[in-house]
Amino acid sequence: MSGLIICLTGGIASGKTFVSNHFSTKNVAVIDADVIAREVVEVGKPALSELVLRFGQDVLNIDGSLNRAELKRLAFQSKKSVTALNQILHPVIGSEIKRQIKSTHQSMKLLVIPLFKSFMLDAYGINRVLLVDVAASIQIKRVMDRDGVSQPLANKIISSQASRSDLLTHASDVIVNDGTINQLRLSADLVYAMYLEMAGDIIAN
Ligand SMILES: CC(C)(COP(=O)(O)OP(=O)(O)OC[C@H]1O[C@@H](n2cnc3c(N)ncnc32)[C@H](O)[C@@H]1O)[C@@H](O)C(=O)NCCC(=O)NCCS
Numbered sequence: 550m551s552g553l554i555i556c557l558t559g560g561i562a563s564g565k566t567f568v569s570n571h572f573s574t575k576n577v578a579v580i581d582a583d584v585i586a587r588e589v590v591e592v593g594k595p596a597l598s599e600l601v602l603r604f605g606q607d608v609l610n611i612d613g614s615l616n617r618a619e620l621k622r623l624a625f626q627s628k629k630s631v632t633a634l635n636q637i638l639h640p641v642i643g644s645e646i647k648r649q650i651k652s653t654h655q656s657m658k659l660l661v662i663p664l665f666k667s668f669m670l671d672a673y674g675i676n677r678v679l680l681v682d683v684a685a686s687i688q689i690k691r692v693m694d695r696d697g698v699s700q701p702l703a704n705k706i707i708s709s710q711a712s713r714s715d716l717l718t719h720a721s722d723v724i725v726n727d728g729t730i731n732q733l734r735l736s737a738d739l740v741y742a743m744y745l746e747m748a749g750d751i752i753a754n
């Protein structure tokens with residue numbers, strides 16, 4: 550019995566963390582690609598050395614840890630460098646996602662995957678794709694406010710991600726996050742209730 554596997558996706562600052570935190574207060578196993586992405590670049594991990602080889606010593610802080618802001622600035626300068634970043638990190642992140650899916654036993658698993666790709670449906674056994682959708686203008690404002698990045702850098706990150714229409718094509722369920730936090734919480738509760746029923750059906754059959 551592997552239960553219901555939901556992929557929570559959406560562009561940068563769309564509201565995934567809020568939704569996943571909400572789900573984690575229920576009996577849901579949350580497997581978060583952004584969290585894993587931090588773990589695989591801890592000091593001493595091979596991926597950190599590969600990043601230094603590709604992007605140079607400037608991506609390290611004095612204590613040898615990853616300087617995330619500097620890597621972000623360098624990596625999103627061109628398509629080529631984003632691709633290089635992805636080629637170094639995505640395979641290790643993918644293996645860890647698979648490992649965590651196998652080692653968690655809750656009847657509902659939420660994979661938080663900012664950069665959703667259709668191959669993941671089979672690779673991770675995903676049953677539902679939950680998209681947090683938001684207009685680009687709101688997204689840009691939220692990312693600038695939260696991360697203190699410039700508008701050009703926010704635009705570069707957003708344009709390196711799948712477009713809203715692309716994501717909508719793959720979504721089984723959509724939460725539109727252009728209202729208040731309270732509305733987002735209510736929407737998350739509604740989809741959670743639906744998933745609870747689906748998880749029950751999967752286990753019963
Ligand atoms: C560039 C890094 C160091 C910036 O770190 P920072 O702490 O500022 O951001 P954080 O990791 O919290 O990511 C925030 C968001 O940025 C966006 N983002 C991150 N990496 C990428 C990428 N390679 N391409 C497009 N968008 C990305 C996602 O929306 C993500 O949710 C970091 O994002 C990173 O290591 N990225 C590569 C790994 C990756 O692809 N992660 C995304 C999930 S697999």
Ligand SMILES: Nc1ncnc2c1ncn2[C@@H]1O[C@H](COP(=O)(O)OP(=O)(O)OP(=O)(O)O)[C@@H](O)[C@H]1O
Pocket residue numbers: 559560561562563564565566567568583663691692695726727728729730731733
């Ligand atoms: N409905 C909302 N109203 C106001 N602020 C919001 C709303 N939804 C999210 N935010 C804020 O927008 C920012 C981005 O939200 P959040 O961190 O949940 O996005 P995310 O999709 O997890 O981002 P990332 O892809 O960068 O990990 C946060 O500062 C959050 O508090």
